[in-house]
Amino acid sequence: MDIDLILRNSGALFDGAKITLAITFVGAVIAIVGGSAICAMRISSVGALRVFARAYILFFRVTPEVILIFWAYYCIPLIFATTVSGFWSGTVVLGLIGAAYLAEIFRAGIQAVPQGQKEAAEALGLRAFPKWSFVILPQALKLVIAPLVNYFSEFLKNTTLLSAIGVMDLTLQAYLLGGQTYQYITFLSAIAIIYFAMIFPVTLYARHLEARLSNRSTRPTSWRGFGFRRRSTQDIVSKA
Amino acid sequence: MIDYDFLRSLDFTVAWTYLPALLSGLLTNILLTGIGFFCGGIVVGTLLALANLSSRRIIRWPALGFVEFWRSTPLLVQAIWVHFAVPSLTGIATTPFESASIALIFNVAAYCSEIIRGGILGVGKGQFEAAKALGMRAFATWHKVILPQAIRLMLPPLVGTTISIFKATAILSVLAINDLLRAASRLSTFTFQPVEIYTTAALLAFVVGLCISVLGYLAERALKKRGAYGH
Numbered sequence: 001m002d003i004d005l006i007l008r009n010s011g012a013l014f015d016g017a018k019i020t021l022a023i024t025f026v027g028a029v030i031a032i033v034g035g036s037a038i039c040a041m042r043i044s045s046v047g048a049l050r051v052f053a054r055a056y057i058l059f060f061r062v063t064p065e066v067i068l069i070f071w072a073y074y075c076i077p078l079i080f081a082t083t084v085s086g087f088w089s090g091t092v093v094l095g096l097i098g099a100a101y102l103a104e105i106f107r108a109g110i111q112a113v114p115q116g117q118k119e120a121a122e123a124l125g126l127r128a129f130p131k132w133s134f135v136i137l138p139q140a141l142k143l144v145i146a147p148l149v150n151y152f153s154e155f156l157k158n159t160t161l162l163s164a165i166g167v168m169d170l171t172l173q174a175y176l177l178g179g180q181t182y183q184y185i186t187f188l189s190a191i192a193i194i195y196f197a198m199i200f201p202v203t204l205y206a207r208h209l210e211a212r213l214s215n216r217s218t219r220p221t222s223w224r225g226f227g228f229r230r231r232s233t234q235d236i237v238s239k240a
Numbered sequence: 241m242i243d244y245d246f247l248r249s250l251d252f253t254v255a256w257t258y259l260p261a262l263l264s265g266l267l268t269n270i271l272l273t274g275i276g277f278f279c280g281g282i283v284v285g286t287l288l289a290l291a292n293l294s295s296r297r298i299i300r301w302p303a304l305g306f307v308e309f310w311r312s313t314p315l316l317v318q319a320i321w322v323h324f325a326v327p328s329l330t331g332i333a334t335t336p337f338e339s340a341s342i343a344l345i346f347n348v349a350a351y352c353s354e355i356i357r358g359g360i361l362g363v364g365k366g367q368f369e370a371a372k373a374l375g376m377r378a379f380a381t382w383h384k385v386i387l388p389q390a391i392r393l394m395l396p397p398l399v400g401t402t403i404s405i406f407k408a409t410a411i412l413s414v415l416a417i418n419d420l421l422r423a424a425s426r427l428s429t430f431t432f433q434p435v436e437i438y439t440t441a442a443l444l445a446f447v448v449g450l451c452i453s454v455l456g457y458l459a460e461r462a463l464k465k466r467g468a469y470g471h
Contacts, residue, residue, distance in 0.1 A: 058453075059446060061403070062403055062407075062446060063445050063449055064407040064421075064449075065410070066410045066411050066413070067410055067438070067441055070424070074428065078246060078434065079243060079247065080242060081243035157313075160314040160317060161411060164316075171314070171317055178324075184324040189321065189325075192317050192321060195312070196309060199312040200308065203308075
């Protein structure tokens with residue numbers, strides 16, 4: 001591997017890495033907002049919304065991402081008679097796919113909050129807003145954080161797909177540099193290492209969070225809250 | 241905002257005309273999914289899982305490094321890398337399909353080895369010890385005690401992985417394999433009707449993905465009925 005060649009072209013690779021991170025952040029925002037909305041529909045009491053959310057989740061989970069990205073890139077400009085950049089069409093599609101996954105992650109978190117918590121909130125006469133924002137969601141959020149971080153390591157991998165529609169991300173930059181210098185292996189190996197350096201820490205962090213959560217939940221807490229000490233949310237979650 | 245005149249002008253007969261080309265592309269995707277699942281997931285994945293479970297560090301650590309590296313890099317990069325690196329490292333020129341298969345097999349193997357390892361570890365040490373205490377030989381221990389329980393644990397994540405493999409095969413079209421996406425993009429430049437072609441392609445892919453998830457659901461239910469779930 002020719003380190004010198006990589007260093008000489010590090011500017012272009014850095015530009016590519018910036019685009020990759022931009023896709024990740026914008027896509028993450030869309031995925032979190034969209035995922036929350038789809039999750040709310042999925043657990044709503046309105047049947048039509050539930051059916052829509054289930055169909056949405058099913059469709060985006062089983063259809064290949066690249067085909068959807070190509071569809072959006074070539075079809076949306078025609079259907080809406082506008083121009084859309086590859087960056088925006090691709091990022092929005094990745095965000096919508098992410099929303100389907102995150103909706104399921106959020107739902108699993110909410111359902112893992114014991115039913116008694118909901119009943120207790122209702123027994124205390126809490127209305128919908130305080131019940132959700134002070135009782136259920138804070139507990140659900142703790143359970144959701146590890147799979148959420150884990151999903152973003154997947155998301156970071158999916159950003160490479162945008163290079164197929166000409167977004168100048170890290171992969172496409174490396175591929176073009178490889179074409180210019182006929183040193184494909186050098187540049188492709190370099191970005192493989194860069195991707196690994198970006199994704200692996202995220203995976204490790206997700207595992208760390210997961211381990212911490214499962215350690216807490218195995219801790220014997222049944223007798224610790226005895227008496228009048230106010231029990232923390234974590235103790236309540238861990239009894240689930 | 242929506243261009244209704246354009247929507248009215250859509251003519252899906254073009255998709256019907258070229259359906260055979262799209263279907264033959266789809267068949268390539270299904271074939272690659274099968275290669276990925278059986279060669280990668282089951283064969284190489286099991287070997288990697290066993291290497292990861294080995295008590296010898298010299299076997300365990302390289303296997304661990306391999307799994308972590310293939311799991312933490314994007315398949316697109318892996319596929320292009322394999323396509324350029326294998327010919328120059330080994331001197332054997334691979335066709336795009338072969339390069340894609342190699343990348344897919346290793347990628348899937350890395351993911352599946354974790355599932356298989358998790359399934360085997362999930363069975364619990366007590367089961368091994370109980371089998372040993374009963375005087376069962378290695379084959380009987382694995383065949384009668386460990387695997388039936390491990391498969392029960394592995395099946396749900398394996399179904400999810402199979403859907404992921406199918407979705408991943410579409411990525412491999414960057415290597416110029418005649419898969420669904422490549423067929424669709426060639427047809428759309430040829431017919432100038434991208435909306436009809438890409439919509440049909442997306443729907444076809446969705447149907448296959450749906451079939452895989454339904455099959456997985458049926459397999460899980462069948463396993464439950466056969467009593468593999470321990471009751």
